[in-house]
Amino acid sequence: MLNRSSYGYSLDQSRKLTHLFYVDDLKLFARGRQQLEGELELVRGFSEDIGMIFGLDKCATISVKRGKLEREENMVLIDGQVLPTLGTEERYKYLGVQETYEIRQRENKEEVEKELFSRIKKVLNTQLSAKNKMTAINIWAIPAFIYTAGVLTWSRTDLERLDRETRTTLTQYCVLHPNSAIERLYIPRRESGRGLSSLENVYLKEESRIKTFFLQSNLPVHHLQQPEVDLPSTNTYLTQGYLYPQTEGTLMAIQDQVVPTRAYAKYIMKQNIENTKCRLCNNVEETVQHLSSGCSTIANTKYLSRHNNMGKVVHQFMCLREQLLQEFVPHHIYEPTTVREGNEIKIYWDLTVQTDPGAEHNRPDMVVWNKRRKSAIIIDFTVPLDQNLAKVYGEKIAKYETLSRQMKQTYGLEKVEIKPLVISCNGLVHRKTVEHLREMDLPSNTITWMQKAVILATVSIIRQVLFPH
Structure with missing residues (x-):
């Protein structure tokens, strides 16, 4: 009308x-x-x-x-x-x-900023998980700001400042380590980031959409450059968001190698550090890689506990599959028995396998015997550094090759398989680990619990060593 x-x-x-x-x-x-x-x-x-x-x-x-x-x-x-x-x-x-007859830029921008950070702080004050906090900020706090795209004039300097203040706020609430990689904060979780929307990026994208309706702003795609890595499984802790915010923040700092080791303090922070040797073993440079998976002083304690916790998950799910257990319990309170046996399956946990002649490496982490099929599976767990993921898988296969042959001869088995299960100390999942779990007909959430056991242990190790008080 x-x-x-x-x-x-x-x-x-x-x-x-x-x-x-x-x-x-x-x-x-x-x-x-x-x-x-x-x-x-x-x-x-x-x-x-x-x-x-x-x-x-x-x-x-x-x-x-x-x-x-x-x-x-x-x-x-x-x-x-x-x-x-x-x-x-x-x-x-x-x-x-x-x-009025015009849009009062300064007054509106002040009100929008106030509302934005008010909402961010309300989200950070909740008991939401890390993933859900990022999601809440993206869908509730940031839209209060993006709503003004094409109406209020925000310069790139303004947008960079607001992103910087957002990161500062996250740091104040212990959700982001102050030295973590900035870029990774804004990468989607399925691509190994934390999934926060950048104010600058989403504002400029929305402004472009308003102007043209059809132009889209494409963010760079980040990929792990290791073909042996199963990326969806590796990013389980990010996509499912099961970590506490502080734990996720610490893990990101470990992965970004910005935790205050002696080497980092001296060479990156330029602090006056006389001795950069490891405070535990005093043999090599104290780097985050060394503390995560290379210190001989804690190899038989903290690293072994991490290794066993990952293995306990597999042992428990295997027993549940065979109805040798009634319910699943968290790995830190589960204690595997040396031998569990049912009608068709017998499971060894950290038990020597006797063969004739004997094999040098005859004590794998688990052996699953199938009486009906006359077969066995040798399972061994390992938690290496990220860069050694492919290397250790091959080493495990070679290590138990002799034992597998001798088991077939000694026990008259038709088939003996070797299935190394490898998750790096930072949570990278070897693609063969996913395949092997599927071959053993274990539930899909097995990998989630395995990864969780490893990640929590790695974060705990770094915290206990660098922040003992």
């Missing part, structure tokens, strides 16, 4: 603007007071017909002539209702933005 009328503000010879309308928020445009009265009466009459009325406490008029706001008398409708006219210093809100 408005568009068909003769009312409206002419943009050029062929186009005119009569209104902006969103749900029940309506803004009318007219060439002068008389036209505006006509538009108001048209809207009032139609609203009355459908049983709606003006919310006069939210209505107002303004008059702009030659770029300047002019004070005019209040508008009186035919039915006697009065619409006030805004003064020169008064504002009105349309779709959440404070306006």
Whole structure:
């Protein structure tokens, strides 16, 4: 009705603007007071017909002539209702933005910033998991800011500052390590990042969409450059979000190699450190890699415990599969028995396998004997450094090759398989680990619990060594 009328503000010879309308928020445009009265009466009459009325406490008029706001008398409708006219210093809100005859940039930007960080802090004060906190910020806090794209003018300097203040806030709440890689914070979780939306990126993308409707901003895709890594399984802790925020933050700092080891403090932080040798073994440089999986002093304690915890998960799921256990319990309270036996299956845990002749490596972590099929599976667990993932898998195969042959001969088995299960100290999952678990018909969440056992242990080791108090 408005568009068909003769009312409206002419943009050029062929186009005119009569209104902006969103749900029940309506803004009318007219060439002068008389036209505006006509538009108001048209809207009032139609609203009355459908049983709606003006919310006069939210209505107002303004008059702009030659770029300047002019004070005019209040508008009186035919039915006697009065619409006030805004003064020169008064504002009105349309779709959440404070306006007069122009948009007051400074005032709106201050209010938007205040609302943004208020929402971020409310999210960080909750007991949500790390993943869910990032999700909540993305879908509840950041949209309060992105809503202004194309309306308020945010420079790149503004956007960089707001992203920086967001990271500072995350650090204050112990969700982000101060030295963690900034780029990784904004990479999706399925690609090994933490999944936070960058204000700069989403703002510029939204602004572009508003301008063009069809142009899209594509972020760089990041991939692990190791073909032996099963990326979806590796990112389980990120996509499922089972870690506490502080734990996830510490793990990211470990992966980014920014935790305060002696080598990092001396060579990166430029601190006055006289001795960069490991504070535990005093043999080699104290780096995050050395502490994570290379220190001889804790090899038979903390590393062994991490290794066993991962193995306990597999042992327990195997026993559950064969109904040798009734329920699953967390790895840290589960204690495997040396031998578990059912009608068809017998499971060894850390037990020497006697063969004739004897084999040098005859004590794998697990051996699963299948009586009916006359077969066996040699299972060995390992938690190497990330860069050694492929290497240790091959070493495990070679290590138990002799034992597998001798088991077939000694016990008259038709088949003996070797299945190394490898997850790095930072949680990288070897693709063969996923295949082997599937071949053994273990449930899909086995890998989740295995990875969790490794990650929690690695974070605990680093914390205990570097932050003993």
